[in-house]
Amino acid sequence: MRITRLYLRNYRVYEEPVDLEVPAGLIGIYGLNGSGKSALLESILWTLFGRARTAKEEIRTAGILGDCVTEVEFEHEDHLYLFRRIITGQVAAVRAHAWCDGSQMAEGVTDVKRYVEFILGMNDASFRASVFAEQNQLSAFSDHTPAERRKLVLGLLGVTPLDGARDQARKDARETRVALDRLRVVLADLGELEQHLVSAEAAAEETERAAGAGELAEAAARVATDRADTEYERLAGVAQAHRELVHQGQTHRADLDRATQRVQALRAEGEDMDQARARLGSLSDRAAGLAGTEEHLRLSRTVAQARDGLDALGCLVEVTPPDPEPATAAREKADADSARLADIDGERRAMKAERDRTAEAWETAHELSGDESCPLCGQALGEAFASVRYRRAADLDLADQRLAALDGERSALATAAAASKGTSEREDAALWTAQKAWDAHQRAVDRQCDAQARLDVALAAATSAGVQAPDVWVIRVEELAAEVADRRRAAEECGRLRGRLDRQASIATELAEELARRDQAHEAVVVLRDMVRELGFRDEDLDAAGAARTRYNRELAEATSRSQDARVAAAQARTRAEGAATELEGARAQHAKAEELTGNARHLGRVADLLSGFRDTVVATIGPRLSAQAAELFGELTDHEYDRLEVDPETYEIKLGDQGILYGMGRFSGSETDLANLALRVAVSEQVGFQSGGAVGLLVLDEVFGPLDDDRKERMLGALQRLGGRFRQILVITHDSAIKEQLPSAIEVVKLPGRRATARLV
Ligand SMILES: Nc1ncnc2c1ncn2[C@@H]1O[C@H](COP(=O)(O)OP(=O)(O)OP(=O)(O)O)[C@@H](O)[C@H]1O
Ligand SMILES: [Mg+2]
Known part of the structure; x- marks a missing residue:
């Protein structure tokens, strides 16, 4: 693998775009402390594997919301690859792409990761251990205690995850055994539970049978009650019809009585007519003079009142008129x-x-x-x-x-x-x-x-008006008043008699009507009497039906209550049986779980043993191989000045052989120690490459010159140049600017105001 180009924009301190052509061989990367050297090379890990030392939200240049874009272009096994990773948007969403020889091969974070692992033959942890010798890592080999150094080396070699897996398997096995012991304490006796279920089922069936019988009795009582209800309602209907007929009969009977009475009265009235006519003849003369007599009485009364008024005034006394x-x-x-x-x-x-x-x-x-x-x-x-x-x-x-x-x-x-x-x-x-x-x-x-x-x-x-003028008008008035009263009585009786006589025609008509009405009522009474007789209703039948209905209803209520109790009892018994079944099922599940836990505990114990054995084998194999590789490299770097270099397979302490005797590093000079450490780190890189089956050919050394004096720096530089035979590209970070003179190529990282930086090839 050889990086050919790096592109950064809005990535950490690199806000402005940085587009670097990266040469092959040994390249120094220098700049002031905190300028962005480590960040520049960490962009390779980020772009290829999405791995960073901070959360992804902190990668984009602080205060900038534009997309953070990083690209790594590299040659590997005769192909040119380009990887791009972008952080975008408020939520820092990550997008990734990969191309090979100009063709897009993968898209999306997961696919790109899978693709890079495929082409390099190692995952991000192996890549990091193999390619990146991080800041202070070299000196850490000699500075740390044996246990820490061993942890560091095993971590780099990828043995630590094996330790973790072994420890986890042991822990899981232990916890499984504890869970099993806990479960065993509460495991129920299956035989007892099965027996309990059988008796609960039997009790449930028994109560269900009783409930069935209760339901049958209830149904029978219901049928009898329905029948009694129907009979009672039928008789109640008959009683109602009987009552209505009786009522109608009474109405017609009343009509008949009334019509009979009326006929009698009309007939009597007809017989009275002759007497009335004769009486009218004898009274009419007296009645005829009523108006004249009343007028005479009125006039006589007026005269009598006027005379009384004059008499009341009495005689007038003579009075003399006044003299003023x-x-x-x-x-x-x-x-x-x-x-x-x-x-x-x-x-x-x-x-x-x-x-x-x-x-x-x-x-x-x-x-x-x-x-x-x-x-x-x-x-x-x-x-x-x-x-x-x-x-x-x-x-x-x-x-x-x-x-x-x-x-x-x-x-x-x-x-x-x-x-x-x-x-x-x-x-x-x-x-x-x-x-x-x-x-x-x-x-x-x-x-x-x-x-x-x-x-x-x-x-x-x-x-x-012809009223005689008597001497005493008062007597005349009294006589006339008596006569008026007599004539008035006669006139009134005449009116009544005439009214009676006027009704003669209508009495005949009314009599005919009443006779017809009487016959009709009589006929209706006879018909209704027959109907009532036909109904044959008796009050005692209705009373008996009512009593039967009450009795059957009471018996139904009792049967219903008994049936309901039986149903409740059956339901409770069934619930108990189901509970017993559930309990048995739960107990069986717990037994199954106990068996499963037993198997798991056994299995996990075996896995832990296997992992432990495997890990010991790996460690035992790696130690001598690492020692041989480091010794070979150390000999190369020092022109075989020392007899041999050995790495303790337990503590990974480096020992140097001088004139046939092995010594710890404390005996040797600082530069000799630096070279031995470098040899060990490079051996670790190669070992990781070997383990993962990949050959990356890239080495990044972050600040290996740290505190070295000029002489030691000189030696280290020489060693690095010699390493050129083993790696296609070595990127060496240092804050020492003098390096640019001593290395064939260099990249300068320049600090800009406001925690910003840029990088250029010099
Ligand atoms: N997202 C970011 N935006 C801006 N600056 C950042 C961001 N993330 C980290 N930095 C800053 O980048 C600077 C460069 O860090 P880096 O580790 O690359 O420096 P260095 O050059 O390796 O320094 P040293 O020589 O001390 O190791 C640091 O000061 C850090 O605070
Ligand atoms: Mg740094």
Whole structure:
């Protein structure tokens, strides 16, 4: 196998497309730590086998959602193969394709995996162990404890899965035995269960037989009950028909009785007719004068009432008409006295005002002296002032006298005015009383005139109607009222008699009808009586049928209940029998399972033994072969500087022979150890290739130069170049950029900003 081309896009740090032509032979891949060297070569494992160190969701370049595309093109056994793997979409769906010499050979993850395994002759684990010497793996051979080293080598050689399979088989055998022991503890006795099933079946059959008998008894009771029900219902029907006929007979009987009575009544009525006619003749004259007598009675009553009304008014007393003159004269006198008193009051008020002014002037003159000036004109009052004072005093006296005279006059006038006012009021009251008496008299006169007029009208009407005018109208009214009552009775009887006589024709018709009705009813009664007799129904038959029906129904209920109990018992017994059968079946299944577990435990134990033996044989075979291969390679790499190299078949510790004696690696230099480890790793690669039957011819060494000094690096490079004879292509990863000068071809991995990188051939 030789890789010819690698293509990456959106793959881990390689966001931008990287398309690398990969030469044959020894190729160095260098770049800074973390730049993407390991990722570049891991893309081969991913593309071919879908194997990656992380989940597929982490393979696509971080932050990018576009498709992640990786392609590996390689030559192998004269064919050119191309493998492509794509991660696409939000859910990171994986698609894979494979071509051979330009023709598509496989599509889909599973088919592509199968195809690559077919052409390379190894699965992904073998490919990885054979082709990829991963970072630090070489030094791990000498650094680890014997047990860890052995684990590492066996893992690479593919023995570990054998160990796992052996251990698993042992574990399964152990667990199967434990399960078997547990099952044995609970295994039931089959004989006992079979016996239990037989007796449960017998009990079920017995109760089922009883249930069958109960059902038969129930069916018989049901038949008897149905028959009794039918008989009772038949008799109930007859009873109903009997009742209806009796009812009809009673109706017709009632019609017959009624028609018979009616015929008798009509016949009696017909016989009464002559008497009625004679009586009518004797009463009709009296009845004929009823209207006239009633009119005379009405008129006589009107006259009697009018006369009673006039008599009730009695005789009128003579009344003098009222005279308003004295009252008018007394009122005028009272008004004049009142006016005079008002005048005197006015004069007195004026006089009083005059007297007050005079008294004020007198007081002013009394307070001043003749030496002072006049308060009004301002001139000196002088000696004449004494006469002024005198005059003032005289004026005041005069005013007082006048006022006293007016007071006396007013007092006399007030007495006179009060007297005349009293007289006027008395005269007014007398006039009012006289007026009232006069008005009442006038009304009585009017009423007497009206009553007289009514009496005159009533008398005129009575006279013109020919009513005799008796002296006492009340007696006349009573006589006429008696006569009216007598005539009214006669008229009423005449009406009744005439009505009876009017019915003579209709009585004949009705009588004929009633006779026909009576005959019809009679005939119906006779027919119905015959029908009732024919029915021959008797109440006691119906009662007996009812009692029988009740008895049979009770017996049916009892039979049903017994049958139901028997059925329940049968069902329970059957359930118990089925339970016993199920239990037996379960127990048989458990016995079968126990047998199966016994066989499995035996079988698994044998598989574990076989695997163990096989694994020991493999390990025993591999050890010497690996030792021989590593020794041969080591001799080649060191120009046979040492006697021999041996690999301990148990611990896979490398020992070197120097002058005939074997020594552990601790004795030798770092570069000698590196070469021995490289020889062992390459031997492992070849051994894996040999085991799987494939010959890949490709070797990937990740960081084998790690901490080597220049001298050791030199030796390692020389060794790698020598390996060129064994491998068509060796890819060596290192972070040492000096390598590009020392190897025929190199690929530089360049770190870009933002955890991105690209790679190019230099
Ligand atoms: N899906 C991804 N997207 C972006 N970067 C990623 C992705 N997966 C891994 N990386 C980064 O890729 C870088 C390169 O890893 P890689 O192991 O290839 O480095 P290296 O060159 O082998 O380094 P060293 O010399 O230390 O072994 C790492 O820093 C890692 O974080
Ligand atoms: Mg690395």
